[in-house]
Amino acid sequence: MALSYLDELISALRCLPGVGPKSAQRMAYHLLQRDRKGALHLATSLERAAENVQHCSRCNNFSELPVCGLCASAARDESLLCVVEMPADQLMIEQTQCFRGMYYVLMGRLSPLDGIGAKELQLDNLVRRVQQHPCEVILATNFTVEGDATAHYLATLLQSLGVKVSRIARGLPVGGELEQVDSGTLAQAVLERREL
Amino acid sequence: MALSYLDELISALRCLPGVGPKSAQRMAYHLLQRDRKGALHLATSLERAAENVQHCSRCNNFSELPVCGLCASAARDESLLCVVEMPADQLMIEQTQCFRGMYYVLMGRLSPLDGIGAKELQLDNLVRRVQQHPCEVILATNFTVEGDATAHYLATLLQSLGVKVSRIARGLPVGGELEQVDSGTLAQAVLERREL
Numbered sequence: 409m410a411l412s413y414l415d416e417l418i419s420a421l422r423c424l425p426g427v428g429p430k431s432a433q434r435m436a437y438h439l440l441q442r443d444r445k446g447a448l449h450l451a452t453s454l455e456r457a458a459e460n461v462q463h464c465s466r467c468n469n470f471s472e473l474p475v476c477g478l479c480a481s482a483a484r485d486e487s488l489l490c491v492v493e494m495p496a497d498q499l500m501i502e503q504t505q506c507f508r509g510m511y512y513v514l515m516g517r518l519s520p521l522d523g524i525g526a527k528e529l530q531l532d533n534l535v536r537r538v539q540q541h542p543c544e545v546i547l548a549t550n551f552t553v554e555g556d557a558t559a560h561y562l563a564t565l566l567q568s569l570g571v572k573v574s575r576i577a578r579g580l581p582v583g584g585e586l587e588q589v590d591s592g593t594l595a596q597a598v599l600e601r602r603e604l
Numbered sequence: 605m606a607l608s609y610l611d612e613l614i615s616a617l618r619c620l621p622g623v624g625p626k627s628a629q630r631m632a633y634h635l636l637q638r639d640r641k642g643a644l645h646l647a648t649s650l651e652r653a654a655e656n657v658q659h660c661s662r663c664n665n666f667s668e669l670p671v672c673g674l675c676a677s678a679a680r681d682e683s684l685l686c687v688v689e690m691p692a693d694q695l696m697i698e699q700t701q702c703f704r705g706m707y708y709v710l711m712g713r714l715s716p717l718d719g720i721g722a723k724e725l726q727l728d729n730l731v732r733r734v735q736q737h738p739c740e741v742i743l744a745t746n747f748t749v750e751g752d753a754t755a756h757y758l759a760t761l762l763q764s765l766g767v768k769v770s771r772i773a774r775g776l777p778v779g780g781e782l783e784q785v786d787s788g789t790l791a792q793a794v795l796e797r798r799e800l
């Protein structure tokens with residue numbers, strides 16, 4: 409039997425991370441009963457984003473243009489490259505206004521248990537970038553087990569290519585994530601980065 | 605400044621109940637990075653459902669037809685009308701296979717603190733239905749404070765119209781919700797309904 413449009417919606421909502429059968433059902437009921445306008449707006453936004461958002465060819469962040477605004481800006485210092493795990497981490501560092509260099513967004517972290525290794529993270533893109541545009545690299549991955557492992561791996565890899573590598577200072581609590589820290593602490597951590 | 609498509613998607617995801625800024629961001633990243641097909645499928649499902657799912661003119665449940673399949677079926681007993689809060693509750697009762705009557709789905713419950721009164725629940729539709737098609741009414745609202753209040757209100761209202769009203773037996777734990785009970789308990793509760 410064909411699924412009803414309601415059943416299809418409930419099932420489609422399961423593609424959202426952290427949404428199980430019960431929450432999918434609650435979401436579908438809510439949208440159909442109280443917020444059809446929101447549902448249609450979400451549909452349009454999903455389509456537009458899925459069709460137009462790509463990755464910046466330089467920093468790997470999400471971008472609607474082949475090269476994002478930040479990478480295209482003439483005002484940034486190309487001799488410094490800050491490596492972060494996720495777009496939100498880059499936003500956090502930008503908010504501190506203490507860093508005027510470039511970024512590279514890993515879109516993840518090394519996580520052998522989840523099958524995410526150097527290949528899945530496409531670290532060759534980062535290596536190519538550093539070889540084409542020599543610069544000092546600041547590692548700003550999270551101070552979690554996986555973030556530490558990622559930083560360690562990248563430091564070894566980049567140092568073997570003769571790149572100067574530092575890591576933001578552990579001003580963050582151990583196990584802490586960049587997104588959850590106040591701007592001041594994070595700014596301090598960037599300033600006090602230590603060479604690796 | 606115009607929102608980017610990514611920012612727009614993050615903001616649109618907030619129309620989902622229980623989704624705050626952080627989860628909206630996580631969902632958007634996940635869809636764009638790992639599941640664009642899922643995002644597009646969700647967009648289509650949202651549109652289809654928002655445009656095609658209406659309410660059955662008889663039972664008030666979600667339906668793509670003016671009258672839903674259950675209400676249109678000749679095999680059901682029109683002398684019994686079971687009133688439930690939500691579509692999922694009706695599904696649960698159907699699964700017990702102990703009830704062959706009709707349903708009325710309130711699409712909610714009386715909740716004065718949330719500003720949901722008799723008017724917001726459109727109880728006049730239920731009253732009209734009972735007046736046009738006289739029947740015995742079985743109240744199967746949840747055994748929560750709000751479900752109890754709804755049952756009490758409906759019992760008084762319907763009895764004043766001369767309708768025979770019963771409520772499913774409290775075979776459910778106090779404070780329990782229909783959705784979380786096993787079929788056997790729920791079937792028993794329907795069989796042991798008591799007149800109000």
Ligand SMILES: [Zn+2]
Pocket residue numbers: 464465466467468469471475476477478479480
């Ligand atoms: Zn870029």
Ligand SMILES: [Zn+2]
Pocket residue numbers: 660661662663664665667671672673674675676
């Ligand atoms: Zn119906």
